[in-house]
Amino acid sequence: MTTARLAPGARGDTVLPAQPVSAHRLTLSFVTLASALAAQTTLESVVVTAARAPQLPEQVVFSVTALDADTIRAAPTATLDGALRAVPGFSLFRRSDSLTANPTAQGVSLRGLGPSGASRSLVLLDGVPLNDPFGGWVAWTKIPREGLARAELVPGGGATAWGNAALGGVVQLFTQPAEGRNGHLNASAGSFGTRNAELSLTQPAGRGAVQLLGRDFSTNGFPLVAPERRGPIDLAAWSRHRWLALGARASSPAQSVELKLNARYYEEFRGNGTPYTRNGSREKFLSASLASSPTKTFTWNAVAYAQDQSFASTFSSVNATRTAETPASDQFAVPAKAFGAAWTGAWNHAGGARTSAGADARQVRGETRENFTFTAGNFTRQRIAGGEQAFAGGFALHEQPLTKELRATFGARLDAWRDTNGYRRETDRNTGASLRSDTYAGQDAIEFSPSAGLVWTPQKEWRVRTNAQQAFRRPTLNELYRPFRQGANVTEANPALRTERVTSGEIGADLKRGPLTVGATAFWNELRDAVGNVTLARGPGTFPIVGTLAAGGLGRQRLNLDRTRVQGLELSASWRASESLSLTADALFNDATVRRAAIAPALVGKRVAQVPRRNAALGATWRAPGGITLTPRVRWIGRQFEDDENFLVLGEAAIADLGVSRPLTKHLELFLTLENLGNTLLETGRSADGVVNLGTPRLFLGGLRGSW
Numbered sequence: 001m002t003t004a005r006l007a008p009g010a011r012g013d014t015v016l017p018a019q020p021v022s023a024h025r026l027t028l029s030f031v032t033l034a035s036a037l038a039a040q041t042t043l044e045s046v047v048v049t050a051a052r053a054p055q056l057p058e059q060v061v062f063s064v065t066a067l068d069a070d071t072i073r074a075a076p077t078a079t080l081d082g083a084l085r086a087v088p089g090f091s092l093f094r095r096s097d098s099l100t101a102n103p104t105a106q107g108v109s110l111r112g113l114g115p116s117g118a119s120r121s122l123v124l125l126d127g128v129p130l131n132d133p134f135g136g137w138v139a140w141t142k143i144p145r146e147g148l149a150r151a152e153l154v155p156g157g158g159a160t161a162w163g164n165a166a167l168g169g170v171v172q173l174f175t176q177p178a179e180g181r182n183g184h185l186n187a188s189a190g191s192f193g194t195r196n197a198e199l200s201l202t203q204p205a206g207r208g209a210v211q212l213l214g215r216d217f218s219t220n221g222f223p224l225v226a227p228e229r230r231g232p233i234d235l236a237a238w239s240r241h242r243w244l245a246l247g248a249r250a251s252s253p254a255q256s257v258e259l260k261l262n263a264r265y266y267e268e269f270r271g272n273g274t275p276y277t278r279n280g281s282r283e284k285f286l287s288a289s290l291a292s293s294p295t296k297t298f299t300w301n302a303v304a305y306a307q308d309q310s311f312a313s314t315f316s317s318v319n320a321t322r323t324a325e326t327p328a329s330d331q332f333a334v335p336a337k338a339f340g341a342a343w344t345g346a347w348n349h350a351g352g353a354r355t356s357a358g359a360d361a362r363q364v365r366g367e368t369r370e371n372f373t374f375t376a377g378n379f380t381r382q383r384i385a386g387g388e389q390a391f392a393g394g395f396a397l398h399e400q401p402l403t404k405e406l407r408a409t410f411g412a413r414l415d416a417w418r419d420t421n422g423y424r425r426e427t428d429r430n431t432g433a434s435l436r437s438d439t440y441a442g443q444d445a446i447e448f449s450p451s452a453g454l455v456w457t458p459q460k461e462w463r464v465r466t467n468a469q470q471a472f473r474r475p476t477l478n479e480l481y482r483p484f485r486q487g488a489n490v491t492e493a494n495p496a497l498r499t500e501r502v503t504s505g506e507i508g509a510d511l512k513r514g515p516l517t518v519g520a521t522a523f524w525n526e527l528r529d530a531v532g533n534v535t536l537a538r539g540p541g542t543f544p545i546v547g548t549l550a551a552g553g554l555g556r557q558r559l560n561l562d563r564t565r566v567q568g569l570e571l572s573a574s575w576r577a578s579e580s581l582s583l584t585a586d587a588l589f590n591d592a593t594v595r596r597a598a599i600a601p602a603l604v605g606k607r608v609a610q611v612p613r614r615n616a617a618l619g620a621t622w623r624a625p626g627g628i629t630l631t632p633r634v635r636w637i638g639r640q641f642e643d644d645e646n647f648l649v650l651g652e653a654a655i656a657d658l659g660v661s662r663p664l665t666k667h668l669e670l671f672l673t674l675e676n677l678g679n680t681l682l683e684t685g686r687s688a689d690g691v692v693n694l695g696t697p698r699l700f701l702g703g704l705r706g707s708w
Helices: 034-038 069-074 080-084 477-481
Strands: 065-068 090-092 108-110 122-125 148-155 169-175 182-190 194-205 208-219 239-251 257-271 278-292 298-318 325-333 336-348 354-375 378-401 406-428 434-440 443-456 462-473 484-486 489-492 500-513 516-538 541-543 547-549 554-576 581-596 614-623 629-637 653-663 668-675 683-686 692-694 699-707
Touching (some): 108 169, 182 668, 194 699, 378 477, 406 477
Parallel strands (some): 489 554
Antiparallel strands (some): 148 169, 182 194, 182 699, 278 298, 325 354, 336 354, 354 378, 378 406, 406 443, 500 516, 614 629, 629 653
């Protein structure tokens, strides 16, 4: 999990080998700075996310895990986020992945910093944010898997370059470049009626190329409730999604500038385990980018994008015997729009120094429209709530060799944000009478996000690094304005939420000796004003703020916790035992604790919900005789708590997965994915009345993968 862990392995720390310069392979049409980094026409492996510009891995002050395309495709899991979870420091809000998880529970948490539906980590696809404009969660199903070139994970870093929402780190995914004539195809089927078809095609056209990517996926799913509490009301949680993306690339006559256009249409529908509970999403997306050709001293790129999406979801309460459900709310429309633009430049100076700088802006607006209070067979009330957010910032990062062995990086970012037009209106659906009409005063502030780090390489085999940064995250429109009911539990919004801020630091060392690479990183985060769902009341009864609760129901509100500390240790090792066998081992030891909470003193000393103390993963890649490749993986997830009060325990679990593949021809491969081989019961949720939800049981997928 450290930058220097670049030896091949089953988990995929292999970074791209030396290769000819290619503008798109690194980031959103960002040229690779060929001569800028190495003064040659081929480059060593580079990473780009931490500084928004290409860097040699040994010069990056933050931890970076890089996964190449082959590793992502070969991961023994049905989902892309499942593949990323082979990195112990990566998790979603809950233990379930996007195969069955409600989209609102797919927030990303890196190193346990940010376990909530709204990510505290920024997720990007080719430099454009994927975090939902309204709620901050991530729809992993809209991301190509066959069409990906690589992924980079930067836990605890990158906020100086990226600003808001990168408080916990950055995950960036890169699509295959629109170059040459090539294609990828995946067609598979398996357990629970799961079917998947994904296609990526690239065709040269004039001075550029056009690209088509698409996917159609469906699964009949499986029941989420554990067998001992499962009742007639519990159905399989099914899902369907499909998307189509078109891209075009063209160079100017002198090949000094490259233009890229991308468009995507996406839709997804899910059943969430009971007849009434469902959700659906649709998105239209468009982006355009310009990038200069590389020179020895300077290169730049620019991007602009627009996103228009809608979301709908229903929630219910289920009786104690799980024989019937009562509708709780119908979130029939959540329209949201986002517009953004960014410019980034990189300068190379004498003596190996380098500067990257840029500016970006993002405008978001959205609202929730929902019916609630179900009485006598109908919803009697309607709520419309939402607002607008705007962000604009600029940054500069400078890398300076101090000696032959010591290199320093200094950076600073200045952001301005503004929340405006916040409102919450509730009406009686029968009479049209206004029951509530709140408008909220606008808020704005200036945020300063500095960072600094050192990399020391006393010998070629050794690298020691240390860094520190400050970062911020503004609560999402969903956290500020939308209350929700899930089952018997009610969570109230809070328009007075303060901005989250964190001070982070880490120190790490890496040793690469022959086929063996080992690394260790100690990290520390002091999070101020963390937004948490704080329990205020327990049903049955009627209470201030949260209203009426049924027996076993919990009343919560989003509140700021004064101080939360997340600290721990990452350990990693990879060993290339032979040309045909490589092994990896990773572990994360994490202590996430509430240190001060004036609003809820009883939480002080409690563990942060959804953060296990220990995670570990073992993986291998074995190219066996007969052309068969085996990629086994074992993940161990430690015990964690479902709730803020640490009453609801989710037990530890070990999950074993296996991937098997065999080439049939030069361009065609047969593969089999066996997920959760031991059919382990992975607890993903536990309610106050004892209902336990489970993750993916044993799952088999088989199919063909072609490339040309």
